[in-house]
Amino acid sequence: MKRNVELVVISDVHLGTYGCKAKELLRYLNSIQPKTLVLNGDIIDIWQFKKSYFPKPHLKVIKKILSLATKNTEVYYITGNHDEMFRKFTDFELGKLKVCNKICLNIDQKKTWIFHGDVFDASVQHSKWIAKLGGKGYDLLIVINNVVNWFLEKMGREKYSFSKKIKNNVKKAVKYIGDFELTASELAIDNHYDYVVCGHIHQPQIREVINKKGSCTYLNSGDWIENLTALEYHDKEWKIFYYDDHKDSLKDDEAEEITDMDHSELLKIVTNFS
Numbered sequence: 001m002k003r004n005v006e007l008v009v010i011s012d013v014h015l016g017t018y019g020c021k022a023k024e025l026l027r028y029l030n031s032i033q034p035k036t037l038v039l040n041g042d043i044i045d046i047w048q049f050k051k052s053y054f055p056k057p058h059l060k061v062i063k064k065i066l067s068l069a070t071k072n073t074e075v076y077y078i079t080g081n082h083d084e085m086f087r088k089f090t091d092f093e094l095g096k097l098k099v100c101n102k103i104c105l106n107i108d109q110k111k112t113w114i115f116h117g118d119v120f121d122a123s124v125q126h127s128k129w130i131a132k133l134g135g136k137g138y139d140l141l142i143v144i145n146n147v148v149n150w151f152l153e154k155m156g157r158e159k160y161s162f163s164k165k166i167k168n169n170v171k172k173a174v175k176y177i178g179d180f181e182l183t184a185s186e187l188a189i190d191n192h193y194d195y196v197v198c199g200h201i202h203q204p205q206i207r208e209v210i211n212k213k214g215s216c217t218y219l220n221s222g223d224w225i226e227n228l229t230a231l232e233y234h235d236k237e238w239k240i241f242y243y244d245d246h247k248d249s250l251k252d253d254e255a256e257e258i259t260d261m262d263h264s265e266l267l268k269i270v271t272n273f274s
Contacts, residue, residue: 010230037065077097080199117201
C-alpha cells in the first residue's frame with residue numbers, strides 16, 4: 001500500500017556515480033504516492049557521467065520519475081551544480097515535469113522557497129570539499145567506505161562513515177555548513193518566506209532560525225549517497241524520512257523490468273536531445 005504524501009523533496013542522488021544508492025531510492029519512490037515531487041538538484045551527476053557506468057537501477061529511478069510525471073504527480077526538476085547543463089532547459093515542460101532553477105510554492109498559506117543551494121558557493125577555492133561532492137575523490141571515498149562497512153556488518157559491528165567524520169571534525173567544513181544554513185535562512189527572512197528548502201551540502205536538517213528581522217524554518221533534504229533521506233510535508237507537518245529507519249518495511253521493486261538501453265538513448269531521455 002503506497003503512502004499518500006502532499007510534498008516530497010529529494011536531492012543529491014548523483015545517478016551515474018558508484019556512491020549512488022539507486023536501489024534504495026527506488027524502493028522509497030515505489031512506497032509513496034506524492035502529490036508533488038521536487039527533485040532539488042544533483043539528481044544526475046553530469047560532472048561524473050561515464051558511458052561505462054550507468055546501471056539498470058539508475059535507469060529505473062529515471063523511469064520511475066518519468067512515470068510519476070505522466071500520471072498524477074507534479075514533478076519539479078530543480079537544477080544543481082552537478083547537473084547544471086540542464087539549466088539550458090529551464091522552463092522546459094514534459095507532461096507534469098518542469099525544469100527550473102528554483103520554485104516558490106504556497107503551502108498551507110506559507111511561502112516556501114526551494115532551490116539547490118550551490119549559488120552560495122562564492123568560488124570553488126573557498127569550498128573545495130563541498131564542490132567535489134559526487135566527484136571522483138568523494139566517489140572513491142564512498143567505494144572504500146562501502147567495502148569497509150561490508151566487513152563491519154559481517155563482524156556484527158555498526159557502519160562507519162568516513163565523510164561524515166571529516167565533515168564533523170574539519171573546522172572549515174563545519175563552518176561552511178553553518179554559514180550555508182544561516183545565509184539561506186537570513187535571505188528567506190529578508191524576503192518574507194516561511195520555509196526555505198535546500199540540498200547541496202548533504203546534511204538533512206529541519207530547524208527554526210530567528211533573527212532581529214523575523215524567523216523562518218530552514219530545511220535540507222540531505223542526500224542518497226550516505227544519509228538516504230527525503231523531506232516530506234503532509235498534514236501541515238514537515239518530517240525527514242530516513243531510509244534506514246524504514247528499510248525493513250520497504251519492498252524491492254517488483255514492477256516490470258526496464259529494457260536494456262544504450263547510453264545515447266539515456267542521454268536523449270535525460271537531456272531531451274534528439
